[in-house]
Amino acid sequence: MTLAQELSQRLQQALESHAAAKGLELPEGFSAPVSTAADLRFGDYQSNAAMMLAKPLRCNPRQLAQELVDSMQLDGLASVDLAGPGFINFRVLPAAWSQRLQAQLNDPKLGVGQVEPRNIVIDFSAPNVAKPMHVGHIRSTIIGDSLSRIARFLGHHVTTDNHIGDWGTQFGMVIYGWKNLLDEQALKSDPLQELLRLYRAVNSLAKEDEAIKDACRNELVKLQAGDSENVEIWKKCVEVSKIGLNRIYDRLNVRFDHWLGESYYNDQLGPLVETLLSEGNAKESEGAICVFSGDLLEPNKDPFKEKRDDEWSDLPMIVRKKDGAFNYATTDIATVDYRLKEWQADEILYIVDARQSLHFRQLFDIAERRGCKAKLEHVSFGTILGKDGKPLKTRDGDLPQLDDVLNDAVAASRQILEEKSGDLPEDEKEQLAEIIGLGSVKFTELSHHRSSDYIFDLEKMVALQGDTAPYLQYSYVRISSIFRKLDEGSDYTPGEIAIEADAEIHLARCLSRFGEVLPVVLEGYRPNLLAIYLLDLAKAFHSFFEACPVLKSEGEVKSSRLALCELTRKVLEQGLGLMGIQVPERM
């Protein structure tokens, strides 16, 4: 149990017995909130319960708080007092810190409690094949990977699925290009770039020339009809694309349990539409098969309604186009069915750009109407903008490829390594540059609130000062250095944690919050809260490092400080690991 939970429980007991004695009835489902103190001068934790209850219980909040303060059983856990209009402030006692931290140090989960495990499917990254990943894929890939790691660490059963776009309309163009413009030599040396070149070349030709556009459409129709030559070309494209994608995923250390792309569901789409029709969930309209509103919501909240000319009209989800082809809506419905049936999903997370929110609102509404009980969540994120404040666009082909961005970040950290640690061996510098550079890119992404847009600024992303990955990695390095020095003297006797100095108390406070932060991160699908937490922790450690000598201290103080270092090291490593960021031993 976390400190906050423990205090909350004790406060709740005091509250219930107080209410019973006075014949008062607590509001339905009320549980005493305890949160970290807003201002550390007041204590470590605080509760506003008395003020929240003043009105429903018709009592004076200060008086209620006083009664609770007087009657709480804290058993040496914390001191408690009353302030202002009824704040209840807790200050954890030194002995309690010692006991908590000791337990945390011995806990493989570092104080993170057990949860009721759920089957969580996480759908992320999902690039189109036949095109290399670009900066726009950073968000989904990194957020999704981090949430997967966090959910697993919390004890959930997580299934990750890369729902690649391997059946889109782009294949019309790619196949046309393959047949007419292919450079065999280039395909051998750098297949992904060659596919991209074909796509771009045909795309610009098709813009100019209707005949070429038609030819592309024709290739696509042939592919979808199972034309053997086109299917062969398609297979090759997917194959080489996957190799290219995997190179980047390996580099980023991102793994998927499955790669069930759009093509995987092809065979299920026809029958699915028939089912939707027979269920009464879909009907024909203007030549297409559509799903309309279930009329369960007010029109302005209904994803299937739209106000046009002062009148609410239908905005259906099209599951079969009038030309008979299916679209991504159809595939997504099939995908939900599959994940529910095959993976017994309790929860499905879609880590997808916020611009698709209408699509998901419709998709989830349909799923619910068809009896889906799982929690479906569009974990949306904002757009990556160019320096002009406008979205980076795929079409113009100008936006940087992901691999180039990663290379730039690695090169920037390599340069700093050269300046700061020039005497390290070359191969180690190379390795470190990779760890630090990629860490920076990931941390930049994860420290932003996901719903806000952000401007893609390579210099910023690669900046290695301030609130960045290297700051966190550096704190880890400083700890490692202490233990290296210690080994040389080899007089480490693990001891009780006994904290005294302000910097030690603050470090303890941060350390023990690890288990409080992670569940909140998953609840809101917000890795940035973890990023903030780790920055707080690293700051606390750096301050401690400056204020409290470790190796130069003696006896119990020394072994206690070593234990603090050990725990900090573990939490930093684990926390960064949950963001997919590695830690170096030196830098």
Add this chain to the structure above:
RNA sequence: GCGCCCGUAGCUCAGCUGGAUAGAGCAACGGACUUCUAAUCCGUAGGUCAUUGGUUCGAAUCCAAUCGGGCGUGCCA
């Protein structure tokens, strides 16, 4: 038009279910390396939380309106 998201320090952004004097980083200024790695630490300065009204003991946070920006809105994904 309608719907969704956003507006916080010069810049980039935090701010968990409403809580005490709104916080970081960068940039600026001033200090700290013969002492566990200065990619660090300590300090100073910087604010009408877009505007107005409402809800209440208490609002950056909730509600409404307005202004400004972005996105979406029937056969692309």
